[in-house]
Amino acid sequence: MNLRRFLAEAGTLVGLAVACALVSNALARNERKLPIPGQYPNATKVTARSGTLPLAPFEAEPGAETPVVSGPAPASPPEPAPGATVRPSVPPSRPASPGSNPASSAELLARFPVHGQPYVEITGEAAAWLHARRALFLDARRSDVFSQGHIEGARSFPVWEAEVVKERVEGLVAEGRDPALPVVLYCSGGDCEDSHMLAQALFGAGFENLLVYRDGFPDWLRRGGAVRAGGPA
Amino acid sequence: MKIREALTHPWFTVRTQIALGLFFIVAALPKIADPPSFAHMIYNYRLLPGPLVNLAALTMPWVELLTGIALVCGIWRRTAASLVGALLAVFIVAISLNLFRGNAIDCGCFDVADAGKSVEERFRDMQFVILRDVGMLLLVAQGLLGADRAESDRAA
Numbered sequence: 001m002n003l004r005r006f007l008a009e010a011g012t013l014v015g016l017a018v019a020c021a022l023v024s025n026a027l028a029r030n031e032r033k034l035p036i037p038g039q040y041p042n043a044t045k046v047t048a049r050s051g052t053l054p055l056a057p058f059e060a061e062p063g064a065e066t067p068v069v070s071g072p073a074p075a076s077p078p079e080p081a082p083g084a085t086v087r088p089s090v091p092p093s094r095p096a097s098p099g100s101n102p103a104s105s106a107e108l109l110a111r112f113p114v115h116g117q118p119y120v121e122i123t124g125e126a127a128a129w130l131h132a133r134r135a136l137f138l139d140a141r142r143s144d145v146f147s148q149g150h151i152e153g154a155r156s157f158p159v160w161e162a163e164v165v166k167e168r169v170e171g172l173v174a175e176g177r178d179p180a181l182p183v184v185l186y187c188s189g190g191d192c193e194d195s196h197m198l199a200q201a202l203f204g205a206g207f208e209n210l211l212v213y214r215d216g217f218p219d220w221l222r223r224g225g226a227v228r229a230g231g232p233a
Numbered sequence: 234m235k236i237r238e239a240l241t242h243p244w245f246t247v248r249t250q251i252a253l254g255l256f257f258i259v260a261a262l263p264k265i266a267d268p269p270s271f272a273h274m275i276y277n278y279r280l281l282p283g284p285l286v287n288l289a290a291l292t293m294p295w296v297e298l299l300t301g302i303a304l305v306c307g308i309w310r311r312t313a314a315s316l317v318g319a320l321l322a323v324f325i326v327a328i329s330l331n332l333f334r335g336n337a338i339d340c341g342c343f344d345v346a347d348a349g350k351s352v353e354e355r356f357r358d359m360q361f362v363i364l365r366d367v368g369m370l371l372l373v374a375q376g377l378l379g380a381d382r383a384e385s386d387r388a389a
Contacts (some may be wrong), residue, residue: 009312017295025268025291034268034291037284046279046336142270160269188347191337215367 030163031143041200094097105181108135112182114208119199120187121214124223130184130211131225136177139200140187140194141217151186151217152226159198169205182209189216237378246379247307250314253372254304257297257317263345264294274341278327296320304376311380318373321366328359328366 025034059153112130131137137154139146143164146156157168183202187194199210213219221227239245264271272290275281281289296316303313324342331338337355339347340362350358 006312006315008314009309012294013299013309013312013316014296017299020295020299022292024265024295028268031265032268034272034287036287038272038287040283040286043276043281043283043286044279044333117262128371149325160273161268188349 030167031161032159033161033163035162040197105178108133108182109180109203111211112209112211114180116208119196119210119212120202122184122211124213124215124219126211127184127186127213127220128223128225130182135184136182137186138195138198139217140185140198141192145188147231149217149227149229149230151220152228154186157185157198159194159201165198165201169201172202172207173205179207180209182211183207184211184213186213186216186220189214189218192216236375238382240375241379241382243379243383246376246383249372250304250307250310250376250379253314253317253369253376254301254306256369257320258305259299260343261294261298261301263343264290264341265298267345268294271341274339274345275346277336277338277341278331279336280327280330293320299337311377314373314376318370318377321370321373325366325370332356332359332363349370369376 023091024034039061108130109198112126127137128163131151131153137151138157139150139154140157140159141150142160143156143158146154146158150156157165159165185195185198185202195212195216268287268290271294272287275290275293276286297320300313300316300320303309304317324340328338328340337352338359339350339355340358340361
């Protein structure tokens, strides 16, 4: 077999593959579409494992309700029915649902002032405190994962679904929220970086007080935080 | 000599190439169905520059699918086997590099969803995947030798 024939056949196969890829991407639903070129500034950086970055300081207020559940972690994450609010199995000091203890913007800003960075990481305790005071929570995981269960009151901002997240960021900007108010972002904890990527996008859109819940949804489940299943909020 | 003849026998060659082709077809389908998840997998390898991540996530599964179909159907067998060999070599190098630098990843070979594995499980899987891909490279070599023999048989 000569080289020219080999190159012609290989070129045809690869060219056909590129054509199929572009056509299928053009026809795909927004959740399945990928922008070309991709925009991943840290694509070649091997990042530090979670636990190596400093966390934003947070101390529970003396005498205040403890927003964290102590006790054993559930053996496996609960499987909530669609639309159902899942209550933790150890309820005594469960984080309050959004709305049960509305906080003023001043209270949120007093505990979490604008930090001047794209994001800072926070603990589960801080996340529970913010959740109890109706801070905005954004879930950076894929929308189908969000539907299976997410922090109660969180909105889906699936950072890997570029078209979807672009629309939602624009929508969030259009809501006219105060960009200084804390916004909590989370994904799957561990080495998941989706929430960090979302923070970069939101910082670029003008949000100034982005807090990444470092241990993310698995930690929320361990703490017995309120969880909801169902479609994007 | 007899071993080589047995290994390159058309009966054996056809079946190994069909198996290899089916393997690649099965591997391609979940990636084609969910490009963002596969892009996430490629991103986790930390090897490709950002602008190329999505392009690779979109095109690589189609290359796998088309070369797999070509192998199964016996069309352009030598070229398809060579492309499959090139893909396998890329996978082996990519996973080895990440093993070497301690970046535990899901390989994204057949399942593009986050499996929620521990770091140790991922490292074990990566070692297994390298061995498996080396085994598949041997099938590619068998296919190329079989194609050589078929050509020489035809010429004779």
